[in-house]
Amino acid sequence: MPILDKPDLLDAPIPGQALTGEPGAYPWEQPPQLTTVDEAVEHYIPMFNEEEILSGVLSHIEGGVALATMADLITKGGVMTGLHSIDVGIMVAPVLVEMMITAADAADIEYTIGTEPKKKEGSTKVSIAAALRDKEVQEEPLPTELGQVMEMSMDEPVEEPVEEESMGMMSRRGV
Amino acid sequence: MSKHIRKLYTRIDSQIKSAPKKVPTTTGLVGKRGATTDEGINPVIDYVTYIRESRESR
Numbered sequence: 043m044p045i046l047d048k049p050d051l052l053d054a055p056i057p058g059q060a061l062t063g064e065p066g067a068y069p070w071e072q073p074p075q076l077t078t079v080d081e082a083v084e085h086y087i088p089m090f091n092e093e094e095i096l097s098g099v100l101s102h103i104e105g106g107v108a109l110a111t112m113a114d115l116i117t118k119g120g121v122m123t124g125l126h127s128i129d130v131g132i133m134v135a136p137v138l139v140e141m142m143i144t145a146a147d148a149a150d151i152e153y154t155i156g157t158e159p160k161k162k163e164g165s166t167k168v169s170i171a172a173a174l175r176d177k178e179v180q181e182e183p184l185p186t187e188l189g190q191v192m193e194m195s196m197d198e199p200v201e202e203p204v205e206e207e208s209m210g211m212m213s214r215r216g217v
Numbered sequence: 218m219s220k221h222i223r224k225l226y227t228r229i230d231s232q233i234k235s236a237p238k239k240v241p242t243t244t245g246l247v248g249k250r251g252a253t254t255d256e257g258i259n260p261v262i263d264y265v266t267y268i269r270e271s272r273e274s275r
Contacts, residue, residue, distance in 0.1 A: 136261055
């Protein structure tokens with residue numbers, strides 16, 4: 043992991059290097075082929091009728107990949123091949139999510155959309171340790187002396203603090 | 218981009234759920250019959266609603 047944490051800065055591209063390439067060299071630098079959401083939907087929907095693609099999508103859904111992530115990958119592929127712009131990709135993604143829900147329902151596969159609220163207790167070591175600590179703090183009884191003092195203090199009436207008369211120069215003297 | 222998709226889907230989902238059910242005025246997916254402008258028409262919501270309704274009617 044140290045290699046990933048500290049990339050070799052001498053091998054990194056210099057600032058502005060991306061602008062030195064020839065414009066239009068990549069598909070996503072060309073004008074998009076599909077410019078509207080309708081055109082993009084017409085392109086993507088028939089994909090779900092192809093058995094090969096559908097089985098791949100369903101196997102990923104079964105594996106636990108969120109549908110929003112799948113839609114993101116599909117639309118990013120479209121952007122990379124110059125099919126449509128990023129904007130159209132984002133707009134068409136909910137339609138893809140809905141189509142995948144339909145496909146998963148039809149195949150009787152459980153799925154996660156990716157918009158579900160996160161669980162409070164995670165599976166990381168830190169969250170488990172924090173949950174255990176909270177549980178110990180709640181269950182720990184008070185020490186006997188401290189507990190007696192606390193009980194006594196609960197029984198005693200609370201004394202209200204008496205306000206002291208101010209003795210400043212502007213204060214009113216007692217009549 | 219995934220974050221934006223999640224936000225957009227949540228927004229569309231809540232918009233569809235909060236909207237009152239109306240009788241479809243057209244046979245197509247998008248647009249109103251005789252409408253002069255496309256004001257107030259959101260094709261994404263129309264598509265999602267259509268897919269959802271067709272799934273539920275199965």
